[in-house]
Amino acid sequence: MSTVRLLVLGSILRRGVSHGYGVYNDLTSWRAETWTNVKPGSIYHALEKLEAQGLTRTETSDPQVKLGPSRTEYSVTEQGKTEFETLLRAALQSFEIQTFAVGIAFMDMLPRREVMGLLERRASALKESAAFLRTLPTEEAPSEPSKHPELVGIWEQYVENELSGTLKLIGKLESGTYKFAGENG
Known part of the structure; x- marks a missing residue:
């Protein structure tokens, strides 16, 4: 789960605010399934858990700005930013290649x-x-x-x-x- 958490939190942090489809789009465009064992379908479950743990919070999308139906958007809380950095530091030292790969993906943060x-x-x-x-x-x-x-x-x-x-x-x-x-x- 920590790899999924790191990917999801990192995606949202890069975007600032994102809905689940935005995170899904990031992971699929990054082809994350080729360098991790993360399945794109696990994103929504991770988003629910991250919110329940206080690591993300929901934002209401502005209907004036968005075309189409409003979506639940997420931002990372201070606690979530701390968790992201903790996971990232651990990933950059990991011997486990998929975890290390996710660390490399976000090392610039x-x-x-x-x-x-x-x-x-x-x-x-x-x-x-x-x-x-x-x-x-x-x-x-x-x-x-x-x-x-x-x-x-x-x-x-x-x-x-x-x-x-x-x-x-x-x-x-x-x-x-x-x-x-x-x-x-």
Whole structure:
């Protein structure tokens, strides 16, 4: 649910105020289903839960401005903004690729230096994980799954790849790539 919460809150924050179809439209135009396990149909359920938890509030659409029937529109409360930032910080340090992907999608909503620090923590944790994986015993004829050289090898390669990608991203941010919260131009 935290990935859905992060996506929905992020969409509304980017828009300022949005109705459910606007969030749905964002996620489908971003093709979020290809880089997360979020299904567009879960958006409306998430909107209801976020409102019930005080993370969003409903706004009445102005019939003078809107063409067609009025819709329930949502804005993010201060508590919702705090929740979004908490989820975003966690996502940017996550080992879970889909959660991390959502963090990358919204990283520009935090200050550059903070994002770099979060990514550096992720890189450090990935280095520790890779070092640990290299110490795991393997057997040519494994007596149990945890000793299978292919299984350990796949995880070691995955972690090394994640580390490489994270370090590359940190380098891009250090060189000024992308625009972040609080930056002009």
